[in-house]
Amino acid sequence: MTKEVNIDWSNLSFSYMKTDLRYISKWKDGKWDDGQLVEDNKLSISEASTALHYGQQCFEGLKAYRTKENKIQLFRPDENAKRMQRSCDTLLMPKFPVERFVDACKQVVKANEAYVPPYGTGATLYLRPFMIGVGDNVGVKPAPEYIFCLFCVPVGPYFKGGMTPVNFIISENFDRAAPYGTGGVKVGGNYAASLVAHKNAVDKGFADCIYLDPKTHTKIEEVGAANFFGITHDNKFITPISDSILPSITKYSLLHIAKEYLNMETIEGDVYIDEIDQFKEAGACGTAAVITPIGGIQHKDKLHVFYSETEVGPITKKLYDTLYGIQFGDVKAPEGWIFEVE
Incomplete structure (x- = not known):
């Protein structure tokens, strides 16, 4: 029983x-x-x-x-x-x-x-x-x-409210990881280094902070403890690439889903903070968060809003529904993705 x-x-x-x-x-x-x-x-x-x-x-x-x-x-x-x-x-x-x-x-x-x-x-x-x-x-x-x-x-959901857009702020004073350090692997020190920056972001009314690359502070790397992705105005799925980004299994799953299920062009490349207006939608992804839509990003004195601060963009919704469907057995999964517990 x-x-x-x-x-x-x-x-x-x-x-x-x-x-x-x-x-x-x-x-x-x-x-x-x-x-x-x-x-x-x-x-x-x-x-x-x-x-x-x-x-x-x-x-x-x-x-x-x-x-x-x-x-x-x-x-x-x-x-x-x-x-x-x-x-x-x-x-x-x-x-x-x-x-x-x-x-x-x-x-x-x-x-x-x-x-x-x-x-x-x-x-x-x-x-x-x-x-x-x-x-x-x-x-x-x-x-x-x-x-x-x-x-x-x-x-339950990592962020309260689940699949609803939240706002993030750029971390100006803290780096998540050092160049040539341990940012690309999942070790506790990376998370300890993020605690103060996370608290500062929450104290200012944001869900978390976004970290820029530690070398130049010009490129988006991670969204708190999750990976970033953006949908361009011509429907390309773009996500940052760097040796100091943790290679998210969720992110690489979404890259496959975007390409094979939604027929989108997918790119791993540099995402410059000064060029975020190329995106009509944006999100954070990871095992805990799954997909969290990004409503806006506060950078210096400006809040850049993507699709909406209150509604999920249609492509982000499709990505989420497909991934969620695969995980819960409602959408056919690529070969080798699902392991049944018997």
């Missing part, structure tokens, strides 16, 4: 909730153990762990979706596994195998099936895999041991 949980699915926020089981595997003496599901949501680690002192840690974010037929599916978890491996390479951490990563996702979703929100509520089951360097280590060097863990939590 399936467990029942008392949750108001339609009013979930994007916040933590303890679920029943999470997956944990430990690396020691050059190899990963077999891994297991555990009830305890607390980790016990050495006070000298490199994750605590030197930021040797990385993480991922992906979701599980319940379809109209009550099946549960994952969206491109193998791509999250590969991206985590790239993060591990950058931080000299042992890579967790792609097949084991995907299997761990399936195990956690299956073990917490009661927390997968019903179809039609707009809510999803968010999965957070992460790896930390642990063990007794005071010097600045890679840790002697590592923990890979994966937990899940049911969530």
Whole structure:
């Protein structure tokens, strides 16, 4: 008999909730153990762990979706596994195998099936895999041991209001990442560096800030913790490219959808802040946000409004509906994008 949980699915926020089981595997003496599901949501680690002192840690974010037929599916978890491996390479951490990563996702979703929100509520089951360097280590060097863990939590929209336009402000005084730094991988330090800039933006009445390229401060890089895209007046889908941008799985999915489903020309290239009037629509995209329409961008003393501050542009809506449909099983997915949890 399936467990029942008392949750108001339609009013979930994007916040933590303890679920029943999470997956944990430990690396020691050059190899990963077999891994297991555990009830305890607390980790016990050495006070000298490199994750605590030197930021040797990385993480991922992906979701599980319940379809109209009550099946549960994952969206491109193998791509999250590969991206985590790239993060591990950058931080000299042992890579967790792609097949084991995907299997761990399936195990956690299956073990917490009661927390997968019903179809039609707009809510999803968010999965957070992460790896930390642990063990007794005071010097600045890679840790002697590592923990890979994966937990899940049911969530609602990342931005309140869901698929409604919000305004952003350009961050003039803070960079998200350094040139040749860790901006292209998913490590905690990138997010710690964004906290003050995010608070400043919210205090001014904006959803978040937009970061410009750290070298010249002339090109859009990221929208808070999400990727940027714009729709030009001649219907081209353009998104920034840079070594200091996290390669969003959602963004690359949208590039494919725009080209193959909507027959649009797609471009990864420089997006200069002084040339944003080329766009009739704009948005932020990522696993947590999915697509958040950008109503306007405040740059210096001017608010540049795209399609509308209150209504979603038609192409952004089509992109969202197609991606959302694929994730929830209502639109046929490209081969290899969907992994069913059985």
